[in-house]
Amino acid sequence: MQFLHPKHWTPASGYSNGVAAEGRQIFVAGQVGWNARQEIVSDDFVAQVDQALQNIVEILAEAEARPEDLVRLTWYIKDKREYLARSTEVGQVYRRVIGRHFPAMTLVQVSALVEDRAKVEIEATAVVPTTRQRN
Numbered sequence: 170m171q172f173l174h175p176k177h178w179t180p181a182s183g184y185s186n187g188v189a190a191e192g193r194q195i196f197v198a199g200q201v202g203w204n205a206r207q208e209i210v211s212d213d214f215v216a217q218v219d220q221a222l223q224n225i226v227e228i229l230a231e232a233e234a235r236p237e238d239l240v241r242l243t244w245y246i247k248d249k250r251e252y253l254a255r256s257t258e259v260g261q262v263y264r265r266v267i268g269r270h271f272p273a274m275t276l277v278q279v280s281a282l283v284e285d286r287a288k289v290e291i292e293a294t295a296v297v298p299t300t301r302q303r304n
Contacts, residue, residue, distance in 0.1 A: 184274035190296035201287040
């Protein structure tokens with residue numbers, strides 16, 4: 170995996186501008202802050218981020234992939250002000266669940282999500298390196 174960042178650009182913080190990877194691709198559908206029984210775990214934004222990220226890690230594990238195989242995350246949030254106000258907490262949760270791996274990321278504010286109580290939905294793309302793929 171190669172993180173792509175033009176040398177003359179200001180450093181990215183908490184994400185990468187681009188990622189080049191080779192291997193088996195895994196596409197994870199948008200995950201919201203609900204548990205295995207599809208019950209929203211909390212109405213708290215950070216708790217929902219935590220659960221959505223944990224869901225992504227569990228799905229990756231089904232493909233024998235790891236958080237460090239993530240090449241892209243797309244975040245859909247209902248309130249960018251809440252995200253910005255709680256970005257330190259979001260960063261702490263992110264590092265606890267994903268680690269210090271920062272793939273290419275996009276964050277978009279949306280007016281609604283399909284699950285009414287959801288405040289965030291995160292979709293992911295990962296690439297398992299060829300050297301670690303199953304036979």
